[in-house]
Amino acid sequence: MILSIVLPVYNVSEYIEKCIRSCSNQDIPITEYEIIAINDGSPDDSLHICEKLAAEVKNLKIVSQENRGLSGARNTGLRHSKGEYVWFVDSDDWINDNCLKEITLKLKSIKSDIFWLGHNVVTSSKVLDSFIPKEIEKPVSGEDFFENHLDNLFYIWKFIYKRKFLLDNDLTFYEGILYEDLEFTPRALHIAKTCYNLPKVYYHYLMREGSIVNNIKLRNINDRFFICNRILEKIENTSVSEKYYKVCYEIVVRNVIGTIKMAVRSGVRLPTIVQEVVGKIKIQSFLDTRLKKEMRFIKLNLGAYYAINRFGYKIYKKLKK
Incomplete structure (x- = not known):
């Protein structure tokens, strides 16, 4: 299996179906990737929606736990993942339909520790901003990458990580705090031997009123x-x-x-x-x-x-x- 997509799920009943369907509407066999929804003690209808979708999305796995926050849900997802690579996708966001063939071909051929993807920042009605990384000929070290891309790094969903790289270096998310991406990304890039850009928009980040960054x-x-x-x-x-x-x-x-x-x-x-x-x-x-x-x-x-x-x-x- 080449890829595990980890979805932390908490109070996202309005968004989770769109997220899961974007992950399932793909152009590679379901045996090549898995979708792991971590129900982080969500008090709303999110778990019920996930369970309903699991009847038709055969590579969707649901793991439930008591509430531990976003970091705790990501750590649980990493422990349950089996893919060679892991992509932490926020469950109120979505990815392009039919993008995984293109992405996984790069994962298989480049074999980098970390891949960086393009994204849109959107509201419910429009695109606010768009970012596409520059194309590079070959992977660069994490520190070189860090130095050259300081302004646009700190959301975890921008990256796909080699699972072995995370596990071998004990790279887990610090639990019990907000903005854990700010702490995690420099730590990961400090250790990474190779980073590679995927110069295309694959991810859509939803700016919504109730999100952590807007509250x-x-x-x-x-x-x-x-x-x-x-x-x-x-x-x-x-x-x-x-x-x-x-x-x-x-x-x-x-x-x-x-x-x-x-x-x-x-x-x-x-x-x-x-x-x-x-x-x-x-x-x-x-x-x-x-x-x-x-x-x-x-x-x-x-x-x-x-x-x-x-x-x-x-x-x-x-x-x-």
Whole structure:
């Protein structure tokens, strides 16, 4: 079996049938791939819909567990997978019909640790954005890949992973936090010997009101800083290359600034971990001028930075009305 498609399922009764049907409307035999739906203690009708579809989608396997969150569901899916490669697909999204023949031909011929795919960002009515990776002649190392694609990496569904690569390197998802993709992707790319681009849109990511990324609360802010702290600790306390250190440091600084601005826009008060992480950050010479300037202001007076940006955002909202 070449591919396992893992679907974490929780409160997605409105979307799960479309997702599963997109995974089943494919152009390769069902013996070549499996669809694994992980029912993560979903309280809605999602499990019932999956069970109904399983009667006709013969390569759909359903695994139920008590609620452990997105990371826990992905880890369970990985444990149950049998494919040479694993694709973690969010169950409110979908993939192209009849795309797996093209994808699996590349998986079989290139044999890379990680494959990167193109995607659309969509709402229920339109395409908001589209991204297609550049074509490359041969696989590159994970660190080179990481350095050259910093702005567009951090959703797990953008990648197809060799299962042996994940298992051999104990690459599982950190449970109990949101935004786990931000922590997982740098870790995986640091280890990967080979990464390869699939330069075509295969995946459709749905931006919806109730999703984690659109529902900003104190926990969202806290978890993003928790991840930034973990990344800082890793690069400061373990042996990593200079290239990897610089890229990870920039990721942390960008996310610290971006998450504070996220809190500003949402009116969420900053948790105590923010000051802890900000205190650890140094104004490194390799950071670009804008990042250094903003980080200096934050370190000098975090409260003033928040207040000024909050005031500016309120004025901006009034002018837009």
